[in-house]
Amino acid sequence: MDARFSRRSFIAGASAAGLGLVLPKGNAWAQLALPSKPVALNVIDAAGNLALTQPIFDNFAKARPELVSRFTFNKAPAPELPGKIKAQQRARRIDIDLVIIGPDALSAGLGDDIWTDFSAIPNSGLPDLKNIYLDPAWRMQEMGKGRGVVVSYYPSGPLLEYNPAKVPNPPKNAEQLLAWAKANPNKFIYARPANSGPGRTFLMGLPYLLGDSDPKDPVNGWSNTWAYLKELNRYVEYYPAGTGALMKELGEGTRDMTVTTTGWDINPRALGVVPKSMAVGKLDGFHWVCDAHYFSIPRGVPEERIAVLLEFIKFALQPDQQAYSYDAGYFYPGPAVKDVTIEMAPKSSQEIMAEYGRPEYADWIANNPIDLPLEPEPLVAAFRMWDELVASV
Numbered sequence: 001m002d003a004r005f006s007r008r009s010f011i012a013g014a015s016a017a018g019l020g021l022v023l024p025k026g027n028a029w030a031q032l033a034l035p036s037k038p039v040a041l042n043v044i045d046a047a048g049n050l051a052l053t054q055p056i057f058d059n060f061a062k063a064r065p066e067l068v069s070r071f072t073f074n075k076a077p078a079p080e081l082p083g084k085i086k087a088q089q090r091a092r093r094i095d096i097d098l099v100i101i102g103p104d105a106l107s108a109g110l111g112d113d114i115w116t117d118f119s120a121i122p123n124s125g126l127p128d129l130k131n132i133y134l135d136p137a138w139r140m141q142e143m144g145k146g147r148g149v150v151v152s153y154y155p156s157g158p159l160l161e162y163n164p165a166k167v168p169n170p171p172k173n174a175e176q177l178l179a180w181a182k183a184n185p186n187k188f189i190y191a192r193p194a195n196s197g198p199g200r201t202f203l204m205g206l207p208y209l210l211g212d213s214d215p216k217d218p219v220n221g222w223s224n225t226w227a228y229l230k231e232l233n234r235y236v237e238y239y240p241a242g243t244g245a246l247m248k249e250l251g252e253g254t255r256d257m258t259v260t261t262t263g264w265d266i267n268p269r270a271l272g273v274v275p276k277s278m279a280v281g282k283l284d285g286f287h288w289v290c291d292a293h294y295f296s297i298p299r300g301v302p303e304e305r306i307a308v309l310l311e312f313i314k315f316a317l318q319p320d321q322q323a324y325s326y327d328a329g330y331f332y333p334g335p336a337v338k339d340v341t342i343e344m345a346p347k348s349s350q351e352i353m354a355e356y357g358r359p360e361y362a363d364w365i366a367n368n369p370i371d372l373p374l375e376p377e378p379l380v381a382a383f384r385m386w387d388e389l390v391a392s393v
Helices: 026-031 050-063 081-090 103-108 135-143 174-183 197-209 223-235 243-252 262-271 303-316 319-326 347-356 360-367 376-391
Strands: 039-045 068-075 098-101 149-157 159-162 257-260 279-281 288-296
Touching: 039 303, 050 068, 050 149, 050 303, 050 319, 081 098, 081 103, 098 103, 103 288, 103 376, 135 149, 135 288, 149 197, 149 262, 149 303, 159 262, 174 223, 197 223, 197 243, 197 257, 197 262, 197 288, 197 376, 223 376, 243 257, 243 262, 257 262, 262 347, 288 303, 303 319, 319 347
Parallel strands: 039 068, 039 098
Antiparallel strands: 098 288, 149 288, 159 257, 159 279
């Protein structure tokens, strides 16, 4: 299975007052200066984002050899990363310079204050993010409270993916989806939301589809969603632990329909895991629930390294570099900044989009609401309630 099929799961961070660190705050950043010789930087990817951004790192190293001697890359599960960084901060031995994370790991570290606050750096040199970002990317940026910089964005889902040979008349609304699952038991499947981007997006998208009283409050505002999922559960054989396993079943023909996102539709077909002939649909009245990846810097990284990283982040936000985010559709579209078209992407990405992309996505993105995902606390509550009310029944 391709490494990009590893997706994130969420944990909440506990309070860590008393890390014992003396870290820069406020005006302490005024003397931020570049190093006198190139530095080697350690990067951890906890979001599968290097599938999109590896060329940007390579390009920066070539363009600015006076700043970077090399980048070293490692991967880590998102739930483990905040604890790893906290342990290094307690020991005052930070050897991670930059992390690439999603809202899950970013939020898990907010309560512990383990991330550098970009907004507190008065002379960061970063562009006016609100001005350059797509509107949903800017809203995801605000969600990060200054502790990360959005580098990749996509509207995500939830969408339906199905085998058109087995599903000639796909559901058009949530009620029809339930009726189809009842008429075709064990042929609809989705993965456990805490371990699956499409599963998580489906969970967060249902309150909009079902007219719940408060789509942002799974505890008190999702009565329709929980009733719906409990009924749907009667016709779902089991819930895979991750989306990769689910896509394999869809590709092998064991299942006929699942929930997906733009990236999980395009990328598995481009990789041959799922047949190219698979179709997608949306349900009437749906809202996109978007997602993003962030660059974050652990607190305690030396200032000269932060100065270099700021130069890199500025570089990564340039339109010509953002165009690499189209990749093979993994996070489609991918770019977080405005006016980055597929024509600006590498030829390989253009060819993949021409063969495996969906022309209807442009219309769906332009003409359906795009909402932010749940904040950390309600998301954890939603996962817990799904485990208790749905999976355990």
